[in-house]
Amino acid sequence: MNTVTVKIRPEAEKFTAEEDAALRRAGSIIQSGGLVAFPTETVYGLGGDALNRESARKIYAAKGRPSDNPLIVHICRLEDLEKIACRIPEEAFHIADAFWPGPLTMILHKTALVPSETTGGLDTVAVRFPSDRIAGRLIRYSGGFVAAPSANRSGRPSPTYAKYVLQDMDGRIDMIIDGGQVGIGLESTILDLTVSPPQILRPGYVTGEMLRKVLKEVDTDVTILGDGDGDGQAPRAPGMKYRHYAPAGELTVVEGSPGAVLAYINRQTAEEEKAGERTGILCSGENLCRYRADVIKCVGSRGDDEGIARHLFAVLREFDDEGVTKIYAEAFDTAGLGQAIMNRLLKAAGHRIVKL
Numbered sequence: 001m002n003t004v005t006v007k008i009r010p011e012a013e014k015f016t017a018e019e020d021a022a023l024r025r026a027g028s029i030i031q032s033g034g035l036v037a038f039p040t041e042t043v044y045g046l047g048g049d050a051l052n053r054e055s056a057r058k059i060y061a062a063k064g065r066p067s068d069n070p071l072i073v074h075i076c077r078l079e080d081l082e083k084i085a086c087r088i089p090e091e092a093f094h095i096a097d098a099f100w101p102g103p104l105t106m107i108l109h110k111t112a113l114v115p116s117e118t119t120g121g122l123d124t125v126a127v128r129f130p131s132d133r134i135a136g137r138l139i140r141y142s143g144g145f146v147a148a149p150s151a152n153r154s155g156r157p158s159p160t161y162a163k164y165v166l167q168d169m170d171g172r173i174d175m176i177i178d179g180g181q182v183g184i185g186l187e188s189t190i191l192d193l194t195v196s197p198p199q200i201l202r203p204g205y206v207t208g209e210m211l212r213k214v215l216k217e218v219d220t221d222v223t224i225l226g227d228g229d230g231d232g233q234a235p236r237a238p239g240m241k242y243r244h245y246a247p248a249g250e251l252t253v254v255e256g257s258p259g260a261v262l263a264y265i266n267r268q269t270a271e272e273e274k275a276g277e278r279t280g281i282l283c284s285g286e287n288l289c290r291y292r293a294d295v296i297k298c299v300g301s302r303g304d305d306e307g308i309a310r311h312l313f314a315v316l317r318e319f320d321d322e323g324v325t326k327i328y329a330e331a332f333d334t335a336g337l338g339q340a341i342m343n344r345l346l347k348a349a350g351h352r353i354v355k356l
Contacts, residue, residue, distance in 0.1 A: 008178065010133075010134065027141025039134055039135065046169070049143065051113060053115040063154045066154070076144060080145070084114050085111065085125055091198060094214050095211070100129040107191065108193055150187060157313040200221060202224070245344050253329050262290055280296070294324065
């Protein structure tokens with residue numbers, strides 16, 4: 001398969017005739033059962049027709065993704081929600097008013113319109129209404145219902161640039177829409193509204209604090225910062241069960257006081273280098289000049305959690321680009337997006353963490 005890449009300007013107020021034609025062509029590919037990768041405000045998604053069971057199978061095959069790992073259905077009109085979800089609680093509409101379009105996914109009971117292949121065999125469906133203008137136009141041209149997990153090979157860091165989509169998906173999908181770097185850099189928050197009180201299954205840009213301003217009560221799944229993998233249970237939402245976001249090199253997260261973390265990481269990288277490993281460190285800007293390793297990557301300042309989130313996956317990919325085999329990362333317990341950042345880091349490390 002020849003994977004075609006087209007560029008769309010993300011900053012322009014209006015699409016040119018050529019850009020609109022490219023998006024129409026991409027929509028036709030999806031309606032015909034093909035796959036198109038496209039930018040959203042969170043990460044790049046791998047889109048297929050959410051109502052076509054064969055398209056869902058193609059997504060799983062292209063990603064090498066386990067078929068019991070549910071896909072998120074992306075919509076572009078709020079009124080379409082009731083076509084794919086039923087028994088929708090009133091809280092869902094309050095959440096939609098507050099956070100849609102935007103980086104929040106709701107889990108609801110599905111209708112018969114959604115095939116089980118899309119939902120990983122579950123009787124629930126994960127639904128999102130993205131705010132990205134390229135994504136919105138593509139979804140409309142695709143028929144209104146696009147299943148789109150992140151556009152990476154299963155287990156790899158989610159792509160925040162089109163070049164990393166091409167790295168993983170070249171020859172596997174029909175088209176890549178290059179809309180530049182995405183804005184947020186972490187996948188959407190997932191909120192399960194089939195339970196009471198609603199429960200956060202994956203942290204993201206929309207935090208529990210933000211949700212509690214709309215809902216009376218919101219719980220958080222206890223496995224978000226623990227190792228919930230390998231328990232033999234079907235995942236309730238995308239990304240809950242399997243290892244994700246992992247670079248090729250072995251990643252270890254180190255948690256503790258700044259001085260202890262600094263000393264431990266420098267000691268470990270020195271030993272790893274003696275053993276012939278190519279070492280890397282993922283750190284905050286505050287400590288950048290105090291580390292020693294073959295490759296040192298600053299993911300941002302601890303005072304800017306949105307910046308850390310936006311750069312995290314790209315930095316993990318850059319370690320691969322530079323052939324790093326052993327990576328040590330500072331823990332990030334920042335306010336705001338700290339939980340979401342740590343969730344991704346721990347999954348990338350396979351929950352390999354050193355607590356000092």
